Amino acid sequence: MKLKQKLKEYWHKLGSPRWFYQITTNWVTFFGGSALLLLVTGFVWALAFAPADYQQGNSFRIMYVHVPAAMLAQSLYIGMGVAGFIGLVWRMKLTDVAIAACLPLGMVLTALALFTGGVWGKPTWGSWWEWDGRTVSTLVLLFLYVGIYALREAIPDADLRARASALVSLVGTVNIPIIKYSVEWWNTLHQSASFSLTEKPAMPAEMWLPLLVMVLGFYCFAGHHVLSRMRLEVLTRESSSRWVAELMLNKNAVDGTPQTSTTDHGKG
Amino acid sequence: MYFDSFAEFLQMGNHGLYVWVAYGSTLLVLLSAFFITRSMARSGEESIRWAILSRQVEPKNES
Amino acid sequence: MVGALLLREWKILLRARASIVNPMAFLLLSTLLFAIAAPQLVAEPSQQASGILWVLVLFTQLLSLDAMFRRDYDSGTLEQSLIMADVPFVAVLIRIFVQWLGTGLVIVIATPVIGPLLGLSWSAVPGTMLALLLGTPALSLLGSIGAGITVGFSRGGIILALLVLPLFLPVLIFGTDIVNAAGAGLNYTAQAYWLALITLVALIVSPFAALAGLRISVEMQ
Numbered sequence: 178m179k180l181k182q183k184l185k186e187y188w189h190k191l192g193s194p195r196w197f198y199q200i201t202t203n204w205v206t207f208f209g210g211s212a213l214l215l216l217v218t219g220f221v222w223a224l225a226f227a228p229a230d231y232q233q234g235n236s237f238r239i240m241y242v243h244v245p246a247a248m249l250a251q252s253l254y255i256g257m258g259v260a261g262f263i264g265l266v267w268r269m270k271l272t273d274v275a276i277a278a279c280l281p282l283g284m285v286l287t288a289l290a291l292f293t294g295g296v297w298g299k300p301t302w303g304s305w306w307e308w309d310g311r312t313v314s315t316l317v318l319l320f321l322y323v324g325i326y327a328l329r330e331a332i333p334d335a336d337l338r339a340r341a342s343a344l345v346s347l348v349g350t351v352n353i354p355i356i357k358y359s360v361e362w363w364n365t366l367h368q369s370a371s372f373s374l375t376e377k378p379a380m381p382a383e384m385w386l387p388l389l390v391m392v393l394g395f396y397c398f399a400g401h402h403v404l405s406r407m408r409l410e411v412l413t414r415e416s417s418s419r420w421v422a423e424l425m426l427n428k429n430a431v432d433g434t435p436q437t438s439t440t441d442h443g444k445g
Numbered sequence: 446m447y448f449d450s451f452a453e454f455l456q457m458g459n460h461g462l463y464v465w466v467a468y469g470s471t472l473l474v475l476l477s478a479f480f481i482t483r484s485m486a487r488s489g490e491e492s493i494r495w496a497i498l499s500r501q502v503e504p505k506n507e508s
Numbered sequence: 509m510v511g512a513l514l515l516r517e518w519k520i521l522l523r524a525r526a527s528i529v530n531p532m533a534f535l536l537l538s539t540l541l542f543a544i545a546a547p548q549l550v551a552e553p554s555q556q557a558s559g560i561l562w563v564l565v566l567f568t569q570l571l572s573l574d575a576m577f578r579r580d581y582d583s584g585t586l587e588q589s590l591i592m593a594d595v596p597f598v599a600v601l602i603r604i605f606v607q608w609l610g611t612g613l614v615i616v617i618a619t620p621v622i623g624p625l626l627g628l629s630w631s632a633v634p635g636t637m638l639a640l641l642l643g644t645p646a647l648s649l650l651g652s653i654g655a656g657i658t659v660g661f662s663r664g665g666i667i668l669a670l671l672v673l674p675l676f677l678p679v680l681i682f683g684t685d686i687v688n689a690a691g692a693g694l695n696y697t698a699q700a701y702w703l704a705l706i707t708l709v710a711l712i713v714s715p716f717a718a719l720a721g722l723r724i725s726v727e728m729q
Contacts, residue, residue, distance in 0.1 A: 216475070235458045235461075242471040281478075324667070359678035359682060402479070406485070412493055425497055
């Protein structure tokens with residue numbers, strides 16, 4: 178009973194912009210710091226320390242940027258679907274900012290995954306482009322992103338744009354498993370997924386550990402990215418309220434503080 | 446360190462161009478995403494601050 | 509109530525004969541274009557026929573989607589005829605069903621003519637008809653989501669295609685696979701079940717989503 182009440186309280190607070198802004202102050206710093214640390218470690222580890230594949234040689238290292246980009250691109254789309262669901266059901270307007278932040282990042286990462294896949298494929302399998310299952314799935318994902326992007330561009334009204342893109346991303350997310358399965362049916366000859374969180378990877382630890390670091394780094398980067406955009410949107414929407422006024426005027430000049438997120442802690 | 450020399454590191458066993466292009470493009474994407482968001486945040490906060498300042502005409506708030 | 513609604517929609521469809529004639533004309537015309545552009549492809553029975561046929565069906569469906577809610581939207585009656593209907597879900601579902609009667613079902617019936625024209629072997633025609641019968645409802649259903657959301661746009665055609673074609677992909681994959689298997693004399697029960705399952709999922713999801721899209725479109729007006 179008490180837990181239920183607590184949860185309910187939490188849920189209501191989540192709708193409060195001020196509370197959201199305050200609680201995410203530390204999160205955004207955490208994600209940003211972790212992303213920097215993990216990505217620097219990951220880049221150096223993957224490029225200079227991880228062993229080369231005995232068959233593919235050093236082109237294998239491209240996997241360390243290709244796989245995280247593809248994973249995050251797909252997760253961001255699903256994230257958009259979840260945000261869309263929350264936005265539609267509970268009429269939470271903040272979720273549209275999450276969609277607006279996930280959309281360009283996810284779109285660019287999908288394109289990046291396709292590009293690095295081609296750059297990896299050329300020296301390894303002798304061709305820039307293979308019409309295999311995962312290439313097709315990723316290309317379809319790109320078009321799912323492009324569709325929402327085009328839709329958003331076409332609707333001038335912010336509220337309707339939010340609802341339309343929430344609906345479309347939700348429908349797309351429901352369809353992703355069907356699309357993935359049918360594409361796998363279409364071509365069962367592609368390489369099996371080299372890394373997943375549920376299965377034990379077949380790679381030796383010295384190869385998949387840097388991959389894990391990279392994947393975590395990419396996800397922290399996305400967390401930082403999306404949260405920063407949401408926080409800015411909260412400030413913009415609430416700019417006429419007192420707490421924003423106090424926060425913005427008491428803060429040091431932005432250009433004088435390199436780490437903006439640490440200085441705006443819980444004012445007002 | 447997997448490589449014996451820096452030249453070998455750059456060359457990546459004849460796959461250097463591919464590896465560096467892939468890593469370069471990834472870095473470009475991540476850095477541009479970061480800097481675009483940061484400049485958005487800064488200009489956004491700046492315009493909010495101006496809006497607040499222009500609303501409050503009291504001189505003590507103009508510092 | 510459902511019967512009366514169905515009858516009304518059916519009468520509207522028949523009155524606007526263009527909604528049946530135009531998709532068929534388009535399909536036949538693109539068949540002609542294919543025969544002219546790639547005569548070697550359609551000269552004799554080949555595996556490519558399945559792909560060509562299905563892509564043409566997809567495009568035909570896509571082009572006829574815009575008309576699904578257009579008349580009501582332009583005349584301003586969309587709200588009372590669909591959104592404020594007694595059971596909006598059923599009203600939208602009937603609208604989708606009638607649209608399918610005018611395109612999907614007509615395509616299925618026309619398959620024995622168009623299929624061989626595109627180089628489909630006669631032995632593959634029954635399988636092709638089954639594939640189209642199972643697959644085209646999913647195209648109408650999934651398409652209704654895009655149609656509902658873009659009906660308010662003055663130039664929504666390309667956006668509709670971008671939104672809807674990726675969702676059509678599973679239907680295309682299993683549909684062509686059935687045609688190929690039928691042409692090769694293989695068993696295609698598994699693919700047919702999958703196609704039926706996709707249509708079933710589309711049946712459950714689409715009317716709700718289309719309705720939500722229509723609500724957005726009405727507010728855009």
